[in-house]
Amino acid sequence: MKRYDAVFLHPPAIYDFRERPTFPGPIAYTVTESTEQFIIPPIGMLSIAEYLDRHGYRVVVENIGERMVQDKNFDVEGHIKGIEGSVYAIDLHWCVHAQGAIELAKLCKRLHPDSVIVLGGLTATRFHEEIIRKYEFVDVVIRGEAEKTFLELMNALDRGQKNMSVGNATLRVNGRPVVGPSAAPSESIDEFDFTRLDLLVPKSILFSKSRPPYCAHWSIPVCRGCVENCVTCGGSAYACARLLGRSRPSFRRPERIMEDLERLAEQGVKAVFLFQDPRMGGKRYWESLLSTLRKNGLPIDHLTLELFRPADAEYVKALAGLGVSVTLTISPESGVDHVRMAHGRNYTNAELIKTIEVCQENRVPLLVFFMLALAEDNYDTVKETWKLWEKICMMDQEARSEEYPITVNYGFGPMILLDPGSLAFDNPSSYGYRMLSNTLEGHIKQMEQPSWHQWINYETKYLRRDEIAKLILDTVEYSISLREKYGIYDRTTAFVEKFCYVDLSRLIMKEVDKIAELKDEKEKDTRLRLLQDKVREYFTKLGERAHAL
Ligand code: SF4
Known part of the structure; x- marks a missing residue:
């Protein structure tokens, strides 16, 4: 078994995206490299890992999101079980990872109950007290800049202090959140290193030659x-x-x-x-x-x-x-x-x-x-x-x-x-x-909805959520036609993209909204799975059709 002092984990946006029916619609259209699971880790994760490595701690940055997207049979549980660490640190920098980060934290605690589970990043910082209050498997939230706080935390753990007072850390004492003092941000970021790709595994997406750049x-x-x-x-x-x-x-x-x-x-x-x-x-x-x-x-x-x-x-x-x-x-x-x-x-x-x-x-x-x-x-x-x-x-x-x-x-x-x-x-x-949500829990519930249009977390003074979704699809459709008109897309690409990202998304949205009205949860699940199977069938047929064009 591999043994580390701190294991950093980048989650997928939705932890169980391979099991639950999920319809990301046009999101995948705009984030092709990162995928709808947003698998590129924040660079701050590397600088924190490097800072600990420099101070003698054994660290690794595991891109769980990438592993899960690249291999649909990847066994997350078996993999994390096989990595022994004193601390498991999960990034919750971008809000889109709310569900993935919390579920991964829960899994780490279940598999390694004696370890310390840490969350950090901008979103975790914004919701630090809520996280400690509601998710008992998270031990510490590091607020704001984390390199030095993390080192302090590791040093305190080495000294056997669990209820330590570390600057920028929020932790649980007697079941309640205790907000440690705020530490001043680093005067200069020259002292950090954002380039230690050797600490990151896997990194095939960064070294891929099949898509831009x-x-x-x-x-x-x-x-x-x-x-x-x-x-x-x-x-x-x-x-x-x-x-x-x-x-x-x-x-x-x-x-x-x-x-x-x-x-x-x-x-x-x-x-x-x-x-x-x-x-x-x-x-x-x-x-x-x-x-x-x-x-x-x-x-x-x-x-x-x-x-x-x-x-x-x-x-x-x-x-x-x-x-x-x-x-x-x-x-x-x-x-x-x-x-x-x-x-x-x-x-x-x-x-x-x-x-x-x-x-x-x-x-x-x-x-x-x-x-x-x-x-x-x-x-x-x-x-x-x-x-x-x-x-x-x-x-x-x-x-x-x-x-x-x-x-x-x-x-x-x-x-x-x-x-x-x-x-x-x-x-x-x-x-x-x-x-539409202003708590982390609310965002997790939203991200657990099956379709991308239900993930939108806001409305505007002019547009309701369904109108925003419609406007987005109309815009994708317009953009595809424009790209075809100006020779950026050929006919086949335009046809395939319009079918996948626009026509199918419109049908799915309608059907998902109908299913959402159902009272029986079991029936809801069955109907969503049927819908997903149908969508997959369409994709297979479309692949054949596109070849013939
Ligand atoms: S405030 Fe604007 S310019 Fe600055 S990082 Fe955010 S999006 Fe970029």
Whole structure:
């Protein structure tokens, strides 16, 4: 049996997704790599594991979500039983993992009753007291930044202290939550390491060559924290102040980022997503970062960076001169200025178009990302957003050439969950939202519903949940047609995607809503399973049909 001091586990979104009838609808359309089980672990998990490893603890980061998705016969119970640890730590960073994280925690406690079960991440931080109060198999919630707290926790356990007072830890004493003192966030994130992929198993998804970017890839941060306040974001300036106690971002020194890239390259990584916008650190910071990268020569083939605001020619030109292929992403979320601004993104379509032009002039591909439905969205604003997509497609078509095949592209995703701890989650009515769940337990119940449209955790002042779901499917349908029109999809792809993500999703939604009305739980279950079998049958037939097209 393998023996560790701390075993870190990344859960699937829904622990028993292989047994219970689940209809993820268009979610899989927008998160192809991560899958609808969201199997990419948060990078903070690696930095915590590395911090413990550095201090002499034996650690491993087990991606249970990936194992379960990759192998439908993977025996979770047998696998976890075979990993002996003093501590099992499960990430509950993104709310979508609420059910998966809690179920995995329960399993770890059942299989290893003498171990300490820890939960951490932004969502766990937002619900720390509720977790300790309601889920007796969770011993500790680490709030906010976890590297140092985790080390303190391990040291305290080594000393035999179970009811220790550790900064940033919430634990149970005599059946009640005891909230340990808040610890100040780290002054500098230079002391952490986000690149120890050797601690992570498995990692076939990161090294897969079968989907974009078609090579080994990983993400590293420019900084921790944000200066922006997008209202539904759990990593905004507001949320970081409340959940991490962080009043301003901590930027990684350019030399440290260079070292990160070198370390990743040594491990075979060729494409890196350098997330958070370096311009938040000011001109002196981003100039120093880019000149460090240029001077040393990038050891990877591809770099992706984020734009939190429109970019000018000076910045894009500097990126274009890095000597490797660079892609930029920007997320205006809506194609309508007032909808975007109410969401916390203060720029106009005119500024966005200018950014696209600047990127095209400098031959830096740009992905423009949209999300729906936002607080100020209605059918008319969404149609305006569609128009902007068509404009983006036209701009791309005009600028494309053989050496520069994609100049600008758009992408979009359904919002589904407002982040716990965000401005809108904490003050929904002030931002045009209405929460359908505001407890962790409520989210777990929602995520245990069979269909994606029942997972949406909010409504807006203009749209009910069923209207949001309809709008999402109409938008997927429009997007598929647009991609076919502009040659991004061929006829077969458009046909298959429309059938899978739109037509079938509409039928499933209707049927699931009918089944939800039934009183008899057994009958409900039987009908849902029948529906799932039917859907699988359709998929098989569709595969045959698509081949014939
Ligand atoms: S979504 Fe907005 S608030 Fe959140 S990290 Fe990105 S820019 Fe910052």
